[in-house]
Each structure stands twice: as structure tokens, then as C-alpha cells.
Amino acid sequence: MHYFANPTHFTRLAGRIQQWAGGLAAGLLIAGLYLALVVAPADYQQGETVRIMFVHVPSAWMALFCYSFLAVASAVALIWKHPLADMAAKASAPIGAGFTFLALVTGSLWGKPMWGTWWVWDARLTSVLILLFLYLGYMALWQAIEDGQKAAKAAAVLALVGAVNVPIIKFSVDWWNTLHQPASVLRMDGPAIHPSMLWPLLVMALAFKAYFVTLLLARMRMELNLRRIRALRLADRTS
Amino acid sequence: MERIVEFMAMGGYGTYVWPAFGVVLAVMAFLWFASMRGWRKSELDLRALRESRRQEEIAKE
Secondary structure: OHHHHOHHHHHHHHHHHHHHHHHHHHHHHHHHHHHHHHHOOOEOOOEHHHHHHHHHHHHHHHHHHHHHHHHHHHHHHHHHOOHHHHHHHHHHHHHHHHHHHHHHHHHHHHHHHHHOOOOOOOHHHHHHHHHHHHHHHHHHHHHHOOOHHHHHHHHHHHHHHHOOHHHHHHHHHHHOOOOOOOOOOOOOOOOOOOHHHHHHHHHHHHHHHHHHHHHHHHHHHHHHHHHHHHHHHHHHHHO | OHHHHHHHHHHHOHHHHHHHHHHHHHHHHHHHHHHHHHHHHHHHHHHHHHHHHHHHHHHHO
């Protein structure tokens, strides 16, 4: 682990992984779209709208996964002060914000025909909306504070405070009355979803994961370059 | 032709299903290209800066 914590080693390895993950993401996404739109059967209750699930559910999983990743990276950055940790946290925020936005929009497009409304202020939907604002606030905080180290610290604290929202989202469907259906894949007694729908869902989820890895690495390498540029310019001014 | 029309109709829910898939692909493509462009630009900027440093060093000597 320490070997790859060195930024130079990281850059070299990241470049290689980024290419593989990018290819994997593209391949899985094409396969997943085909499975979701053509192969998977329509639901006996929800008809063809059930296909929205294949983008909605993986988006929502990624929204939570990215935030958990961001919070853990922030904790590592605060405790061990490793520069790659706060770069990882910073790099994951726009990706997480994108997926949270997608979970909300696709949920809305699914809600209209099935629940008869685009939006309800219930626990699940509201807590996911708060998650989107957390991402946006986190990104704004990085922008607002000029001193890089201070920005990293403030953003990390915000990320950790906001992490309380993650279990609230996950269990909101069990704790409160809601229109939103409870978990059908990640549950204690095994998935309650037919394999013909589970497979496309898992392929799409894997595609989104590979996509996350690709973008995370690209953004971390960008951040590393930007810091090197800043350091070079700073060395100029002081000499 | 008929099969394509039927596929596009999505059992009458085409106006919900297609925008859902469309927005997902649009946002994912946007983030992808924005991230890749940003990374490539930073790579070129850093290389240019290092090259100009090297030229300055040579000029000093």
C-alpha cells in the first residue's frame, strides 16, 4: 500500500488501471443497455416502466457508494494527512453528485407513471435530495477557500458530518412510511428479484463502478498535476 | 419497421423510459469528457511549464 501511496508510483499505475477500467466500463455499459432494454422482461405490474430500474437503482447505489468513499477518504486525509486521500475525496465529489442527480431524475420519471406524481416529500426522496446538496456544498467549499490545506480540512469535516445521512437514506424506507419500495437486492434473506431482472441490474451496476474508477483516477491525476503546477509557480515567486 | 415502432413505444411508457435512459447517458458522457479534457489539459500545462523551466536553466548557464 505504501508503495502506491507515493504520487509518482500512483501516476504510473493509475494510468494503466484507468485504461482498463475505461474499456471495461464501455463494454459493460453496452451489454447492460442491451440486457436492460431488449432482453429483460417487462414487469407484470409495472409494465415497461420497470426498465427505468436498470438505470435508477445503480445510480442510487453509486450516489451512496461515492459518498461513503468520499467520507472514508476524508477521514484518512484528516487522520494521516495523506495528500492522495484528499485528492481522492475531492475527485469523487462531482461523480457522486452526477449519480445523485440521475437517481433523482430517473426516480421522478419512474414515479410519474407508477405513483402518479413526479415528487413527494417523503423520507427517501428528501434524504437523497439532501445528499445532492451535501455534494454541492462540499464542492463549493473547495472552491471558496483559497488555501489548499485549509480547504481540504474544512471540506473533510463537512464530508464527515454529512456522512450521517448515508444510513438515513439506506434505512429510510424501513423507518418511515413511504411510497418508495424497500430494498429488493441488498437484504438479509437474499435478493427478492427474479434472475432475469437481477442480471441486467448487476451488469449495469458493474458498468457504473468501472466508470467511477476511470473518472476517479483521471480526476486524481488532474489534481496531482494541478498541485505540481502550483508548486512550480510558487517556487518561482519565492526564489 | 413495426417492431421498431413497438420497441420505441415501450408499451405506452416510451415518454418516461427513453428520457430516463437519455439523461443517464447524457450526464455520464458529459462527466466523462469533462474529466478527460481537464486531465489532458493539466498534463499539457505541466509539461509546458517544466519545459520552460528547463529552457530557463539552460539560458542561465
